[in-house]
Amino acid sequence: MKILVCCSSGLGSSFMIEMNIKKVLQELGIAGEVTHCDLSSAASHKSDIYVGTRDIAVQLEGLGGIVVSLNNMIDKVEMKKKLSEAIDKFNGK
Amino acid sequence: MTPERILLNVPCTDWEDALDKGAAPLLADKVIEESYVQAVKVNHREMPYMVIAKGIMLAHARPECGAHKIGLTLMTLATPIEFGNDLNDPVRLVITLATPDNKSHVKMLEALTNFLMEPELLEKFLSATTVDEAIGILKGDN
Numbered sequence: 298m299k300i301l302v303c304c305s306s307g308l309g310s311s312f313m314i315e316m317n318i319k320k321v322l323q324e325l326g327i328a329g330e331v332t333h334c335d336l337s338s339a340a341s342h343k344s345d346i347y348v349g350t351r352d353i354a355v356q357l358e359g360l361g362g363i364v365v366s367l368n369n370m371i372d373k374v375e376m377k378k379k380l381s382e383a384i385d386k387f388n389g390k
Numbered sequence: 391m392t393p394e395r396i397l398l399n400v401p402c403t404d405w406e407d408a409l410d411k412g413a414a415p416l417l418a419d420k421v422i423e424e425s426y427v428q429a430v431k432v433n434h435r436e437m438p439y440m441v442i443a444k445g446i447m448l449a450h451a452r453p454e455c456g457a458h459k460i461g462l463t464l465m466t467l468a469t470p471i472e473f474g475n476d477l478n479d480p481v482r483l484v485i486t487l488a489t490p491d492n493k494s495h496v497k498m499l500e501a502l503t504n505f506l507m508e509p510e511l512l513e514k515f516l517s518a519t520t521v522d523e524a525i526g527i528l529k530g531d532n
Contacts, residue, residue, distance in 0.1 A: 308495070
């Protein structure tokens with residue numbers, strides 16, 4: 298399972314979210330490949346799940362994966378809930 | 391974190407003023423150019439997504455916008471300011487981040503994220519009144 302995190306610059310927020318996702322995946326005991334990039338190169342990184350903050354997420358629709366939209370990028374509770382839902386969806390549950 | 395990179399209870403008139411004041415120590419130390427501050431403002435005007443969480447603004451732009459070294463300032467605001475992000479306004483902490491490339495800042499950002507993800511630490515930092523106290527909280531002294 299490939300997870301891609303995007304933000305405008307690909308430097309700050311996407312990297313923070315990536316760290317948060319890695320922590321959550323570890324807690325959930327799920328293996329996954331997590332990377333981050335800037336919005337303009339998102340289309341060239343084919344992924345199963347795309348993650349971004351609310352403003353970014355709308356622009357990730359249509360890339361062919363499941364989109365997770367975050368309100369708060371350092372909130373582990375929100376992340377765990379939304380990521381679990383996306384993973385379930387990915388697994389066809 | 392050096393004392394001059396921590397600014398506490400700074401009065402700001404609006405979000406642009408807050409971005410200017412947060413970036414000032416980095417400008418003074420030639421970590422960034424004025425163009426970097428302008429780039430942050432342009433980014434923010436386009437999309438206020440840099441208000442990354444309740445009350446927290448992570449001001450940053452691309453390295454090529456005028457960042458020469460890695461640098462970070464943490465500024466708490468005397469009064470919370472509206473940044474135009476309906477979910478996470480008003481902002482109480484402005485973090486200004488600069489990196490000269492895609493990799494140099496990774497460790498710093500990791501430490502920062504770990505700090506921000508501890509709500510209790512964050513609250514303590516926001517109520518700090520002296521720089522010594524603030525640095526102690528960052529170091530995990532208390």
